[in-house]
Amino acid sequence: MSLGWDVFREMEHLHREMDDFLNRRPVRWQRGPAFRWSFLPGRAARAYPLVNVTEDQDTIYVDALAPGLNPDTLTITIVENKLTVAGEKQGLGDQVKTDAYHRNERAAGRFVRTVNLPAPVDQNQAEANYTNGLLTIRLPKPEEAKPKQISVTIN
């Protein structure tokens, strides 16, 4: 085939780009908007809650920005290196009539989010804490995932 480009590969490329755009791969936190958008009504279809995943030698930390959750609805599950957080953000509900609102910016509802962890974790020793709207999860690494130093012998 003398065609300069492959239609299917081109399609796949486009598909992947759209996926990236929609899933909004974790980018470094940019000033301002990302935070606001994640709470606005109609935009809650974006990744919610926003998470920071950090690690040190022994532990992986996952912090999620999730104010106003009902802690009883919060479920955290780990399968291999995927961590899933599900729960419900409480709205003001029926206690407020629609015409009584001046502003309604806080989205509410059920959510599920799965994040990939950078290393395997010891599921039995995981701890989660929900304080002041921040969910902090501590995931200790198993012995085999911790970095080992190898000494070099010189002949």
Add this chain to the structure above:
Amino acid sequence: MAETTVPVKSEEKGLAPTQEESRYLVPPVDIYETTDALVVVADVPGATKETIEVDVEDKILTIKAQPSYQTRGESFAEEFGLVNFFRQFQLSDTVNSEKIEAQYRHGVLTLTLPKAEAAKPKQITVSVN
């Protein structure tokens, strides 16, 4: 209810400047009205009860909060950071600023601002002759 982030005229009474100098986050809010109060619900995650400041001066409601949050170790994916929260609202009704109630729970700040007697709705009975 207009939102103000610009300084209002503050010469006469020597009011504090109504602008925050540093970089800040604008917390999303729900505001609704009941017959005798205005309720403001704001998401200010990461703050503590002690670091939240709320005041009403010259019909301007100011909400400030200082969250304390620091990541540990090396970053793998970073989607949010927390700096100070700051937001101001111009109140249309006269609010009884001595009786404002604030409640902070799970990162959500709920303010109840009772309306002053003069601003409460009065029902007028219609007499039919």
